[in-house]
Amino acid sequence: MTMKSDPSQPVIAAEHLTVTVGPGGNKLVDDASFSIRPGSMLALVGESGSGKTMAARAVLGLLPTPLIAAPGSSIRFRHTELVGIAPPALRKIRGAHIGMVFQEPMVSLNPSMTIGRQMAEGLKLHHRRLSRGEIRERCLTMLKRVSIPNPVHCLDAYPHEFSGGMRQRIMLASVMLLKPDLLIADEPTTALDTLVQRDVLDLMVELTQENGTAVLLISHDLGMVSHYARDVAVMLKGRIVEQGRSYEVLSSPQHDYTQRLVDALPRRSAGGLRSARTIKPLVELCDVVIDYAGRPRLFGRTEAKRAVDGVDLTIGEGETLALVGGSGSGKTTLGRATVGLITPTSGSIAFRGGQIMTWRGRAARLQREEMQIIFQDPYSSLDPRQRIGDIVGEPLRLDTTMDGKARDARVREVLDEVGLSQDFLRRLPHQLSGGQRQRVAIARAIARRPAFVVADEPVSALDMTVQKQILKLIRDLQDRYGFACLFVSHDLGAVEQVADRVAVMQNGKIVEVGSRDDIFDRPQHDYTKRLLNAAMLLDRTFEGAAVATAQL
C-alpha cells in the first residue's frame, strides 16, 4: 500500500464531477475535473458555498443526504472508480488509502472517547494482524512525531484536554498513522490562530512528503495556499474557473473572479495611514487587571485566571488602535472592558476623562450612548426573530429626542451608509449572507453616531473578498464620522489594512505598541516577530516559504 505506483499516474482523478441535490436537482459542483499526482498538492480555493468542500467529500462518498454525485461523474482512485462503488469496498479505501482532516478541531474528535482509542480504531480496522502492543507503539511514535508533549498521557486523555492546535495535530497524527496515498484536508487551519496555523500546515507538509502522500487542500485563503500548494484550482459557484501552477495563477490571474480574490489579499496599500495630527486621548486605560474568578467548588473556588495583567493603553479620538494577539491573550476581555461590559479587577478605564461605568443609572446610560461594539460572529449577534429595521433601530429607541419618524429616517440613512438597500428593512437575519449580517451589525453600531466603537474580530468569520469590503466599509465610515475604533483581531492581514497604531498582546500583557508601520516593518518584541512571520501576507517573503519554493 505504501508502494508508490507509477509516479506519472495520478493518485486521484476527478472528471466531470457534478454534485446535485437529489437526482436532477441544483448543481453544487458543476463539471469539475482535477487530478493529483503522487506526493504533490492541489489546493481547491473558493468562498463558502463555492462547492469546494462538497467536491472533496464526493471523493470519499461522504456527501450529506440528499446530495449525490450525478451520473456521468467519475472519480478514479488509482484504478478504482469511486462513483457508484459498493459501500464495503469504499470502506476499505476510506482511512487506509484516502485520509481526511476536518476543519473544526473542537468537534472533529469524539469527545467521549480517549485519544488512544480513536487513534487505534483505524489501525485495528485496516491492519487486523497488528497486536495491541504494536498499535500502541505506533500511536506513541506518531504522537511524538507531531510533537505532542507527554504522548503516553495523551493516549488516555480526552479531546477536551487539548487546545485547538493540539487537537489538529492529533487529528493529523491519527490520519497519517495509516500512511494514506491521498490526504484530503478541508480547511484544516481556518479555525486556528495565525501562529498555530503555520505550525500545523508545516507539519502537514512534512508528514505528507515523508510518506509520499498526495494532498487535496481545501481553503478559502489564496494567500496561504500559495505558500504551500504547487497547483491550485479556483472554484466559483460549483465550477472550476481557473486551474494551474499557484504562482502563475497568483501573479497573472486569467479569470475575473481570481483577479478579485487576488485583490482581496491583504496588502499594506489597501489601508493608508492617517496624518500624524495631534490626537486627543478618548479612552485611557491605566494598569488594568482583569481576573476571571475560578469555578465555585464545595469549599472555596478553583484558582482564578488572570486574563488581563496590568495594561496601560490610550486610544485617541478618531484613531484606530488594533489589539493583536493569539487566542487566550486577553484581547477580547480587554475590548469588552473598555465599553464597560466587564468590570476590571483593578486599575482604571477612563472615557473622555471620566470613569467607565459598569453599573446602571443615568450617567452610565449617557456614557454608553457614545460607545458601541461589533461582535465577531454575525450569525449569533443578531436576534433571529427581529427584522433588520428593528435591529438597527433598537439603539435609537433609547434616544428620547427622536420620534418614530426621525428614527425611521435614521435607520434608512444608516442602512444606505453600510451599502444595504431599503429592501432589507423587513428581512430577517437568516435571509442574509454573513457579509450582509456583519453590515447590519455595523449599521446597528453606528446608528447613534458613537465616538468609540470596539470591533471584536469583525471579519474573521467572513470570506476573503467579503472581509476586504467590510474592512473598507469600517475605514470609510470612520473617515466620515470620525469615531475611534479598538480593532481586536488575531489576523495581522486585516489589521494592516485598518490600523493607525497596533498594540500586541501576549498572556494578558501589552508587549509592544507602536504605529502600524513601526510594528510591521521594525518589530521589536520577539512575539510580534513571530506573529508577523506566521501571517501569510502576500507582499512579504517569510522564512517558512522554503517548502513551497522548493516545489516551484
Added chain:
Amino acid sequence: MGRFLLGRLLQAVPTLIIVSAAIFFAMRLIPGDPASVMLGDLATPEQVEALRREMGLSGSLPSQYLTWLGHIFSGDFGKSISSGEHVLPLMLDRFAVSATIVVTAVVFAALIAVPAGMFAAWKQGSFADYGTVALSTLLLSIPSFWLGLMILLVFGMWLEWFPVIGYVSLGENFRQGVLFIFMPVLTLIMVELGPIVRMARASTIEVSRLEYITHARAKGLSESEVMWRHAFRNAFAPTWTLIGLILGGLLGGIAITETVFTIPGLGRLLVEAIYARDYPVVQGCILFISVIYVIVNLIVDMLYPLFDPKIAQ
C-alpha cells in the same frame, strides 16, 4: 468522587428542610381537624382536646414542627392517625410496590425507546422515521388514566388474560406477581415511551451532524460501528437526564395508575392519607418522596461522566 458525592448530599439538606417545613405548614392550612374526624360528630370538645394532646397536636405550630422534625432525625416518622400503624414501615411497604412497577416500566421504556429514537434519527426523513415520530406523538397525547382504563378493558375484561383487581408481590409468588403488574407496567411504558423516543431522536440527529461522525465514516468504519461506538455515547447524555427525571417523578407517585389498577402503592397511600387528614402519613410520604427524588438524581449525575468525560473533571 467521594467529595463530589458528599457535596451533593450536603446540598440536598436545605432542600429537604424546606420541603419538610412547607409540607408541615401547608397541611395545617387545610381546614379540618383529625381529632374531630376520628371521634365523629357526637364527641364533646373535652374529648377532642384530650385526643389532640395525645396525638401531639396541641401546642404552637412551630413547636409541633420542631418536635416532628426531631423525631424524624431519630428515625421515628410517627404513627398513622387513622390506622395506628408506624409510618416508616407502612411507607416502605407501599413504596416497594410502586418501585417494582415504576422501575420495571422505565427500564423497558428506555430499552425500547432509545434504540427506536436513534434508529429514526439515523433514517431521518424516511417512512420509518415519520412512523416512529407519529406513534410517539400519539402516545404522548393520550392521558394515562384513559390509557390505563383501555388496557384494563381490553386485556382484563375482554381477553381476560390478566386479573383486573388486586396485587401479589413478586417476592411472594413470582408468576402471580408478574400477572398482576403486567397491565400497570404496560400503561407506564406506553406513557413514557413518547418523550424518551423524541429526546433520543433529537439528540442523535444533533450529534450525527457533527464532524467527528463524518470523521468516523472517513476512517472506514461501518454504519453500525459509527452509530454505536461514536454516536451513541454522545447522544445518550441528554436522554439519560430525561430518564432520570422520569424515574424520579414516577417513583414519587403514580397515584392515578395505582388507582385505576387498584395497586396498594405509595401514591394511593398518600392520596388516602390526605383525605383522612392523616398528618404523619402525608408528611412522611412527601418527605420520603423528596429524598427518593434527590437520590435518583444523584445517581443520574454520578453516572453522567460515563457519557461525558468533561463532567468528570
